[in-house]
């Protein structure tokens with residue numbers, strides 16, 4: 001192919017993040033972010049990585065259409081415009097692909113329709129993702145637009161892991177099952193972990209811990225996901241920045257019947273005012289560390305609850321996999337917070353899990369081992385790169401089709 005560039009677009013409800021990548025050598029040519037779309041105080045930051053130029057624009061950007069046009073203009077100023085014959089495709093992050101989308105998919109009307117049909121199970125994300133795709137299609141109707149789904153990697157989960165133990169007919173009618181999220185990251189990190197061990201992904205079992213503001217764990221056997229901690233929505237599983245993760249569903253009935261809260265209030269409580277934030281008023285792990293070091297008991301308890309849940313998932317996925325080659329930490333907390341990694345495996349020497357203090361303290365951007373030499377199970381830090389994974393999957397698909 002002569003066209004070797006892929007533009008990756010991640011359209012949120014009020015933001016657009018993008019990266020232009022040349023797939024010949026996986027070089028990033030430009031990156032940027034438009035924030036607060038639809039407000040008077042929109043912000044746009046664009047960096048051309050070939051020249052090192054960064055431009056920041058403040059001022060109202062009315063909608064996604066205006067945002068993408070602004071992105072296209074900035075790219076054009078750097079000689080990287082969307083009309084370039086070198087652009088092979090645009091790859092879009094789409095959060096919810098349901099059971100239908102198991103792989104990256106070239107977008108056509110039927111695909112748009114199916115993403116739209118999934119809005120009831122992803123009301124916050126899919127509408128924004130759709131807007132981004134439609135706007136990009138209008139700008140370059142001739143170019144392949146590829147949807148890469150956060151759920152796709154998890155569609156290999158067996159029914160035993162994907163189903164909730166509720167009435168099957170009701171579950172099927174309303175598409176209630178465990179879909180999982182962060183799949184692009186789990187796919188990338190599990191594969192990169194295998195490479196770090198010098199093995200093929202098919203030959204290793206990995207527990208991936210994606211610990212960002214949102215957090216999820218997955219059990220990956222031979223490159224295929226067999227369980228993950230998020231469910232119908234990203235609320236299930238680990239304690240997160242502002243989400244509760246697992247709880248007894250009866251808590252919801254109780255808060256409504258006894259607490260007099262509305263469903264919307266409970267939704268906001270569990271998604272936006274729970275997790276670390278709900279427990280101690282902070283969701284940034286750096287701040288929690290600072291407070292703990294200053295002797296703050298509330299922050300300490302929040303941290304202990306966070307780590308307790310994390311350990312339970314490590315143990316559960318160890319049992320699901322039977323044998324484990326590696327536990328890989330990724331995302332903001334997983335990559336940067338050595339004390340979280342240390343606490344997560346503390347006391348698990350019986351499972352072959354430990355970190356080496358000196359190795360764990362080293363910071364860096366490259367995948368690395370933090371377990372002691374000769375450990376039975378490798379503990380790794382593997383920086384995630386969802387944009388590169390979306391670009392890789394997009395480029396592979398359009399290459400196959402051309």
Ligand code: ADP
Pocket residue numbers: 211212213214241283284285286331332333336337
């Ligand atoms: P998301 O993409 O879900 O917004 P990230 O993967 O960027 O999240 O992770 C964000 C989180 O990473 C922050 O809330 C912060 O708690 C944590 N984090 C970032 N840097 C550090 C650090 N040096 N030490 C501890 N935690 C960190």
